[in-house]
Amino acid sequence: MKDKWAWQSEKLQRWTQLVRWGHWGTPVLLMPTAGGDAEECERMRMTDALRPLIDAGRIKVYSFDSVAGRAWMTREGDPMHRAWLQNQFHQYVRHEVVPAIRRDCHDQPLGILVAGASIGAYNACAIVCRFPDTFTSAICMSGTYDLEPWLDGQFSLDFYYSSPLHFVPQLPEDEHLALLRRRFILMATGEGRWENPEQSWRMAHVLGSRGIPNRVDLWGVAYEHDWPTWHQMLPHYLDQLAESARIL
Numbered sequence: 001m002k003d004k005w006a007w008q009s010e011k012l013q014r015w016t017q018l019v020r021w022g023h024w025g026t027p028v029l030l031m032p033t034a035g036g037d038a039e040e041c042e043r044m045r046m047t048d049a050l051r052p053l054i055d056a057g058r059i060k061v062y063s064f065d066s067v068a069g070r071a072w073m074t075r076e077g078d079p080m081h082r083a084w085l086q087n088q089f090h091q092y093v094r095h096e097v098v099p100a101i102r103r104d105c106h107d108q109p110l111g112i113l114v115a116g117a118s119i120g121a122y123n124a125c126a127i128v129c130r131f132p133d134t135f136t137s138a139i140c141m142s143g144t145y146d147l148e149p150w151l152d153g154q155f156s157l158d159f160y161y162s163s164p165l166h167f168v169p170q171l172p173e174d175e176h177l178a179l180l181r182r183r184f185i186l187m188a189t190g191e192g193r194w195e196n197p198e199q200s201w202r203m204a205h206v207l208g209s210r211g212i213p214n215r216v217d218l219w220g221v222a223y224e225h226d227w228p229t230w231h232q233m234l235p236h237y238l239d240q241l242a243e244s245a246r247i248l
Contacts, residue, residue: 001021001022001023002019002020003019003020003104004017004019004020004038005017005018005019005100006018007096009096010096011088011089011091011092011095012085012088012089014067016064016065016067016096017037017038017064017065018062018063018064018100019038019039019042019062019063019064020060020061020062020104021042021047021050021054021060021061022059022060022061023057023060025054025056025058025059025060025242026059026060026111026113026242026243027059027060027062027101027105027110027112028059028060028061028062028113028114028115028238029063029093029097029101029112029113029114029115029127029135030046030061030063030116030120031066031114031115031116031117031121031123031127032063032065032069032116032120033066033069033116033117033118033119034069034070034073034119035066035070035073036065036066036069036120037065038063038064040063040066041061041063045227045231046227046230046231046234049231049232049234049235050238052235053235053239058238059113059238059242060104060105062097064093066119066120067085067089067092068082068086068088068123069119069120069123071085071086072086072147078154079150079151079152079156080154080156082150083151083154083156083158083159083162084156084158086147086158086159086162087158087159087162089123089162090123090126090127090130090162093123093127094127094130094131094134098112098134111137112135113135113136113137113138113139113242114127114128114135114137114138114139115138115139115140115141115237115238116139116140116141117141117142117230118141118142118143118144118225119147120141121140121141121142121144121145121187122140122143122144122145122147122164124138124139125138125140125145125164125185125187126162126163128180128183128185129164129167129168129180129185129207129212130161130164132176132179132180132182132183133179135183136183136184136244137183137241138183138185138186139186139188139233139234139237139238139241140185140186140187140200140203141189141230141233141234142188142225142229142230143200144196145164145165145202145203146163146165146199146202147159147163148163148165148166164203164206164207165202165203165206168206168207168212169206169210171210177210177211180210180212181210181211181212181213183212184213184214184215184241185207185212185214186215186217186237186241187200187203187204187214187215187216187217188200188216188217188219188233188237189216189217189218189219190219190220190221190222190223190224190225191218191220191221191223192220192221192224193225194224195223195224195225204216219233
């Protein structure tokens with residue numbers, strides 16, 4: 001069962017699309033990689049890897065266009081523009097994508113689990129840290145968590161607010177942080193070609209220093225920074241976390 005929606009995004013100031021696979025279960029928002037669109041996960045056979053969980057009604061998978069990721073990859077505008085778009089992308093997820101998912105789930109009070117690979121892992125981690133009122137867990141695979149080298153030295157508040165490596169250490173002791181301490185961020189990474197486990201350990205240290213539950217799983221040198229690795233990781237973790245992630 002597959003459905004599509006498209007609209008002119010107020011936050012992103014362009015047309016975007018949202019696609020859903022499945023009919024029931026925990027809503028899983030799958031962040032695309034940098035160059036991906038809403039149907040990347042289907043073309044790259046991730047939905048095939050998740051088919052047993054989808055067909056069993058344990059999860060519904062949603063995905064959308066990688067607007068900010070494409071901007072970083074193609075160097076759209078200057079770094080200040082790309083940082084603005086990254087911040088707006090997160091606002092778009094919270095204030096446009098989440099309401100669409102809620103409507104599709106008939107406004108059931110379900111928590112949303114978010115997952116992603118590479119820059120999608122960065123976005124998954126950031127979304128939970130920014131909006132723990134909505135997202136319960138993140139499955140971050142082969143993550144790239146430090147985007148500062150892409151700024152060409154042009155640091156901005158938009159970048160700060162969208163980068164968990166930067167804003168999490170400064171979170172005040174308030175209700176937001178208290179709620180975030182009830183969430184869980186899993187960082188899985190291979191140790192083969194193109195992988196950089198140090199990024200996951202760095203992110204874990206920042207989260208742990210603020211008491212935010214997290215874990216780093218190393219999958220070994222046989223696992224590279226590529227879709228075959230993520231095909232094995234994501235079903236494995238969703239099988240463990242899908243039910244618990246439904247509770248806000």
